Amino acid sequence: MTDRPNAAGSPVALAAALRSTGYLADDGIATAAFLALQMNRPLFCEGEPGTGKTALAHALAEVFGAELIRLQCHEGIDAAQALYDWDFPRQLLHLRALEAAAGASGERLDADSVEASLYDRRFLLARPILRALQSTPSVLLIDEIDRADDEFEAFLLEVLTEHAVTIPEVGEIRATTPPLVVLTSNRTREVHDALKRRCLYIWLDHPDLQREIEILHSRLPGLPERLAAQVAGAVQQLRRADLLKPPGVAETLDWARALQLVGARHLDVDSAAATLGAVLKYREDADRVRTQLDALLAS
Incomplete structure (x- = not known):
């Protein structure tokens, strides 16, 4: 990304800009993002679910007025789903229109000309990576790369290095301004070193108590101080605790918001039990915690 505003002047300035969007970055996160911008390198964010990896990409896009383009990875994803496709229905309509026009005029269609017209850029469907290369400025979020397979990782290596792709029918498409790329991983499997070497790396932990309280106040203005401290x-x-799915920051915010909506001014056993579904997403976790609410709230 070029022509960046003063937000990218230093890690401290970037942290302040991120804070204005509601994202409270610690020194490590702000420095990693700053260096990714200055060095024009992808930022590889790894950590437990709910630690703010995806939210960081959203906040960076907001800070720089960039389009956020998200590629959600999944098992079996391939280059075509990430890069481009052809609009076959429109191509078919175009072909029929050519045939109709030729039939009316009595002219014979030239096969080479017809084929060239079918693979015109107007029929090209840009998927997330191609969109990011063509958009200026943009933040490309490659979410949960650990869910993709080795072949897809290998495909990404070239794209992240060259900031360009080649479409046989069109030629090379190269980014005039490379997007800021943010990759996230929940570490369900190890991502190959070859991909990580092309990135700047940051491990995101859950926030400490004080920062989580600050996040609550930032995202939920008017939340009572006592309630924020109790929820955090x-x-x-x-x-x-030994839970199947420990809560992330998103669940903290949901829980505080749910307590606000039911009129709770502080967190007690009754209000906690009534709103537990906002913070715990497995029955086994909820059943276990309900039997220990007194101890949980007393600690």
Whole structure:
């Protein structure tokens, strides 16, 4: 990305700009993002679910007024799904229109000319990576890269290095301004070193108690101080418990918002039990925590 505003002047300035969007970055996150911008390198964000990896990409796009383009990875994803496709229905309509026009005029269609017209750029469907190369400025979020397979990783190596793709019928398409690329991983499997070497790496932990309280106040203005402290403290305790799915920051915000909506001014056993579905997403976790709410809230 070029022509960046003063937000990219230093890690401190970037942290302040991110804070204005509601994303509270610690020194490590702000420095990693700053260096990714200055060095024009992808930022590889790894950590447990709910630690703010995806939210960082959203916040960076907002700070720089860039289009956020998201590629959600999944098992079996291939280059075609990430790069481009052809609009076959429109190509077929175009072919029929050519045939009709030729029939009316009595002219014979030239096969080479027809084929060339079918693979015109107007029939090209840009998928996330191609869109990011063509959009200026843009933030390309490659979400949950650990869910993709080795072949897709190998495909990404060239794209992230060259900032260009080649379409046989069209030729090379190269980014005039490379997008800021943010890759996220929940570490369900190890991503290959070859991909990581092309990136700047940051491990995102859950926020500490004080920063989680700050996040609550930033995202939920008007949240009572006592309620914010109680919710953040309870979530910190839940993360240390042996749960199937420890809550992330998104669940902390959902829980606080749910408590606000039911009129709770503080967190007690009754209000916690009634709103537990906002923070815990497995029945086994919820059943276990309900039997320990007194101890949880007393700690």
